[in-house]
Amino acid sequence: MELEDQYSPSRWVIRRGAEEALRTYSHIGDEATKKARATRKSLLHVPYGDGEGEKLDIYFPEGVSEASPFCLFFHGGYWQSGSKDTSAFMVNPLTEQGVTVVVVAYDIAPKGTLDQMVDQVTRSIVFVQKQYPCNEGIYLCGHSAGAHLAAMMLLANWTKHGVTPNLKGFFLLSGIYDLKPIVYTSQNAPLLMTLEDAQRNSPQLLLEAALTRPLDPACHVLVSVGQHDSPEFHRQSKEFYQILRQGGWNASFEEIHDMDHFEIIWNLTQKDYVLTQGQPRGLSSLAPPLAQGVILDQVPRRAPCMELASPSALSLPLPVCVCVSHE
Numbered sequence: 001m002e003l004e005d006q007y008s009p010s011r012w013v014i015r016r017g018a019e020e021a022l023r024t025y026s027h028i029g030d031e032a033t034k035k036a037r038a039t040r041k042s043l044l045h046v047p048y049g050d051g052e053g054e055k056l057d058i059y060f061p062e063g064v065s066e067a068s069p070f071c072l073f074f075h076g077g078y079w080q081s082g083s084k085d086t087s088a089f090m091v092n093p094l095t096e097q098g099v100t101v102v103v104v105a106y107d108i109a110p111k112g113t114l115d116q117m118v119d120q121v122t123r124s125i126v127f128v129q130k131q132y133p134c135n136e137g138i139y140l141c142g143h144s145a146g147a148h149l150a151a152m153m154l155l156a157n158w159t160k161h162g163v164t165p166n167l168k169g170f171f172l173l174s175g176i177y178d179l180k181p182i183v184y185t186s187q188n189a190p191l192l193m194t195l196e197d198a199q200r201n202s203p204q205l206l207l208e209a210a211l212t213r214p215l216d217p218a219c220h221v222l223v224s225v226g227q228h229d230s231p232e233f234h235r236q237s238k239e240f241y242q243i244l245r246q247g248g249w250n251a252s253f254e255e256i257h258d259m260d261h262f263e264i265i266w267n268l269t270q271k272d273y274v275l276t277q278g279q280p281r282g283l284s285s286l287a288p289p290l291a292q293g294v295i296l297d298q299v300p301r302r303a304p305c306m307e308l309a310s311p312s313a314l315s316l317p318l319p320v321c322v323c324v325s326h327e
């Protein structure tokens with residue numbers, strides 16, 4: 001069936017068989033995580049909520065300073081597979097450049113529903129902001145289903161959480177932004193999404209309906225898709241990018257040359273990969289001294305941390321990039 005094919009990323013890889021691609025992806029994630037845990041200062045399995053699955057791993061750069069940029073990573077696996085314990089792909093190259101990397105776990109299906117996962121991701125970001133108020137920006141990076149979860153944060157309503165995270169950028173890699181087609185594929189068996197669930201959790205549809213504009217016009221959103229991703233994945237990324245632009249977001253689109261759905265993420269282990277290199281598009285563009293680059297030099301510097309840490313200053317408006325949600 002056509003939809004089934006289009007939404008089965010492993011069927012579109014060109015250099016190996018589907019099974020081999022999935023095995024290689026797991027293997028590289030596993031090895032990268034072992035290496036990160038062996039060579040980087042880290043805090044593992046930190047709870048960001050009361051739920052058993054609400055844990056995150058924090059990997060620090062050399063010469064720990066809590067005033068670094070933070071990159072939060074949300075793994076893929078169609079909201080039903082994957083784990084933070086095998087997803088530390090970008091930790092070594094990014095921490096080497098002064099970025100703190102946080103790999104976030106969330107309750108995959110069948111335990112978690114889409115609504116619960118979105119809520120967990122929201123709370124993980126709130127936790128990092130509260131724990132590290134001196135951060136030099138929070139950047140969200142997600143792959144596939146994880147890019148969907150990150151993209152939902154463009155629409156998050158932070159007011160009930162008591163803090164507005166210092167969100168400065170989004171790196172959305174091979175994501176899905178309209179979940180409706182998934183309802184008609186076998187991927188939905190453990191998810192049990194109704195069309196309504198899919199609609200409520202589709203950033204594409206929510207942004208189309210939104211009347212609001214980004215609060216921080218400098219917050220950058222990179223929408224990326226692998227050259228060898230399926231035509232449906234290309235369509236999803238292009239349409240989402242267009243909706244972002246129409247909504248006033250500082251967004252860019254990039255097809256990553258000669259990459260498939262899995263290589264686009266496993267190559268984040270490499271220093272010389274377009275997405276781990278510096279500005280204007282790579283993840284390292286968020287690392288000092290590259291922080292003066294295209295993306296960040298439009299962002300107003302925040303008040304010094306000492307000021308922010310004092311109770312009265314905590315209510316200062318910070319440069320953030322969320323919409324005020326309209327209900």
Ligand SMILES: N[C@@H](CC(=O)c1ccccc1NC=O)C(=O)O
Nearest residue numbers: 008009010011076077078144145
């Ligand atoms: N069964 C899927 C697996 C999959 O889509 C996937 C696997 C690992 C990481 C991300 C994935 N896709 C979206 O989240 C496939 O056909 O490849």
